[in-house]
Every structure is written in structure tokens, then in C-alpha cells.
Amino acid sequence: MKRLLSLHAFLVYGFLYAPIAVLVLFSFNRDSRNVRWSGFTLDWYFKLFNNVPLQRALWTSLKVGLLATFIASVLGTLAALALTRYQFKGRSAVTALVFLPMAVPEIVMGTSLLTFFVSLGFGLNFWTVVASHIAFCVGYTTATIRSRLQGTSFVYEEAAADLGATPWQTFWLVTLPRIWPGILSGAMLAFTLSFDDFVVTFFTAGIGSGTLPLKIYSMVKFGVTPEVNAISTIALSVTLAVLFLYQKLQPKD
Amino acid sequence: MNRYRPWLLLAPFLIFDLLLVLAPLSTVVWQSLHIVSPDYEMLPGLTLANYKRALDPAYLPALSRSFLYAGTSTFLALLLGYPLAYFIALKAGRYRSTLLVLLMLPFWTSYLVRTYAWMTLLQTEGVINGLLLKLHLIEQPLHMLNTSGAVILGLTYCFLPFATLPIYVALEGLDTRLLEAAEDLGANAWQTFRSVIWPLSLPGVVAGGILSFVPAVGDFVSADILGGPDDHMIGNVIQQQYLGSFNWPFGSALSMLMIVLMGLAMMVYVKTEERGE
Structure with a gap:
């Protein structure tokens, strides 16, 4: 057997x-x-190095990924702290809200954001892509950080408060260093999700704000070429590099 | 002060969520209840006309195809994933964590790239045909790309880790003393599996099924890249309404219909699994 x-x-x-x-x-x-x-x-890779639109797409992907990750991580950290440290009315409703974007099919996330931006009169551009990526990342960062915080005790914070630290000092000197690994894993998840996202970006990117997956898609539509294989390999490498970095940064427990 | 502090911490998240998740989703509901003029202007007055049209025989094939393809690929993913999860959780010994990382890794990589990988394999001038021709197993290259089989294969491939991980989590928490107890009481391997392991792993099967079914129903990438013109799923029709026909209200109604049917399908699924227990 x-x-x-x-x-x-x-x-x-x-x-x-x-x-x-x-x-x-x-x-x-x-x-x-x-x-x-x-x-x-290595010809296909050299060809890519001379492909300016492609480089721009890669650069856009990195910028969107970093911005969305940063904002989603800050929002997620604060929300996760509120959800694990305090008992309050409406907590389960907020928790449901955290998981909502994960239950909605990606295509509906994309079309709903497109509809929303256009009905507000916004043109699609770099910032609509960043905002959309925050929208689908923030649930994941909050959920990840929240799961890391659950079960950790807050005696250190209480001790700091007893010793006369202000809430601000307590947060920077005691809480943040302790929950840092959780924030890092949430941020990494957000970055890879953002960097690899195709569906939501497909609906919310305007001309000139296309990310790498959009570029790959438009090339795939013309068929299989080694050039697409080469960009795909680069995209895979970026994701793997982030994972590797994360492994290195993770404290051994 | 303490009463307001959680809300203070939640405020940035809630504001973003309200603006970027709840408001857009409400816009979809609102829009689905309107119709557009020939020049794509939304007309005033609420109507269910879009929903009526969404149930029109013209769109039913794509809708039923979505559920058929998603259901088949979810079933296949569970079928492949269950023994794998069982092996990792209970039999892999010291290779457990390595195998787990290897299972998670594809989840982190681009869905689009993984689908494209299958395109390169399945095309008529592709590796699989090349190999089969060389081994003289076939005389003519097989037509595999642009078929419904390719779409289901692509969906199964991409969502296999989603189906497997929750089963692993359920089996990993299994109290091994229960297995010993079953053995002591004279149960054979099959009886132990049927009356101890399977019921305890069922929550994992349910979770894994939902996690692969939901994204599969709404998917349009697999059908777009691996399927032919007759393999369009509801996601392709919605995409077409948004970016081709510019009838956004109708696209919204199709999206709502998809979500409602998906919710119903999952309720039925959870209920049957519970009864199976």
C-alpha cells in the first residue's frame, strides 16, 4: 500500500x-x-533585454507590487491587532469582511472595480491598478497576520505599560518587533499575489499601465514562442527569489 | 478610550474595504438592475430584463459548461489530491516538510504562466506529440490543444494544490491513537479507512473542494488559452460583455447569476458530504 x-x-x-x-x-x-x-x-533573453515595452511592464509590476504590498501590510497589521487584542461588538462582522474578497471570484473583483472606477469618472491608470491590488491583497495580509497573532499573549505590552511606556512607545518597541515575522509573511503573500495577478489587472489597467502578466498574456495570444518562455521564466524567478528571501529572513523556530 | 481603540485601528482597513470592495460590489448589483441604450448609456428605471436575458438559451451552454468543467476538474483534483495528502500526512516520514513545500510552490507562481506551460506541451507541434511520434506510438500528431479536455486539464492542474492542502491539514491533525485503537479492535485497513480516517478527513475534502471549485467556475484564462471557440465558460462571456460588447449591466447580471448558482452548488455539496458522514 x-x-x-x-x-x-x-x-x-x-x-x-x-x-x-x-x-x-x-x-x-x-x-x-x-x-x-x-x-x-541565451538569444531569447538578449532579445528581451532590448524590448523596451516589456521592461516597462516589468518595472510597473514591481512598482505596483511594492506599493500595494506596503499599504496592504500596514492596513492589515492594524486591523489584525484590533481583531486579536480587543473584544468588541461587530468583530465577527469585520472578520467576515476580511474574508469576503477571497470568496468573490476574481473576475467579479475585476469587473466590479472597473465599473466602480469608471462610474466615478476615473480614467484607468497606474493608480487604479495599485488600488485594485490593495483591494484583493488586504484580506490576505489581515488574515495571515491575524492567524499569527492568535495565541500570542500580550503580557509584554502590559509590562511595558506598567513601566510607564506610552501606547506609541509600546507599539514601536514591544509589539512591532514581536509581530514582525507575521507581518513579513503577510507582505510576501501580498507581493506574490500582486506580482502574478492577471485577472483583476486585466480589467483595471489603462493604456501604459500594463503589468508583466498582461504583457505575457498579449504575447501568448499570438502563440507559443521561446520569447514567451523566457519572460515566463523571469516571472517565475522573481516569485522564487521572493520566497527564497523570505526563507532567509524567517527566524528559525 | 479603550472602547474606541479597536475601531481606531480598524478605521484605515474599513475605509479602504468600503471603497474598494463593498462599493464596487454594490455597483455591480445596482448596475445589473439597469439596461443600456444602444450607445451604452445606462437608462434610468430598475428592471430584471438583464436577468431574464441571462437565462436565455443562448447563454445557458456557457453557464452549464462552467459548472461542468469546474465540477469535473474539482473532482479530479480531489481524486488525485486525496491519496497524495494521505501520503504526505501519514506515510512520508522525514520527507514530509519537503513534500509540503513542493506542493505549495506552484501556488505561489503565476497561474497564467502555468496555463501557458500546458499550451506549449499540448500544441500540435508540441513536446507531447513530438515524444509520441518519436516513440512511434502515434503516426499523426494528436489534436489536444483547443479542446474541452485541455481546459479541464488546465483547471485541474492549477487548482490541485488548493484541493490537496486542506485534506492534508485535516489528516495531519489526526490522532494516530485512533488508528491503533481500530487495529486493536480487529479492523482491517479498509475498515479503518472507511470508519475512522475518511469521516475525520471530510472537513478537509469539503474545504479543498470549495477552494478549487470557486475559482474554477469563474475562470476564463484556461478556456481562453487552452480551449477552442466551443469551450467558452461563463467567465469568457462576462469578459466579452465588459471588453467587447460594452454591455456592462448585462455582464453584471451574468456575474450575479454565477455567484448565486455557485453559492447554491456549494450548499448542495456541503450537505451531501455531511450526509455521507
């Missing part, structure tokens, strides 16, 4: 990783079709 289960696990992991492996491999393939291996080349 265990043999059978390990074989199954082996095959499922193969199923999960083989397509990605092939995608990456063929980004280094000399032949312009994704069929046969015909020698190693």
Missing part, C-alpha cells in the same frame, strides 16, 4: 513540475519551436 502511495505521489509531483520544467528548458532552446531540443542559447 505504501509503495502504491509513493508511486502516486511521485507521479503527481511529476505532473505538477514537468510542465514548468519543460517551459524553462525551452526558453534556452535554439530552435524557435517548442518541439525538439536543438542546442543551448
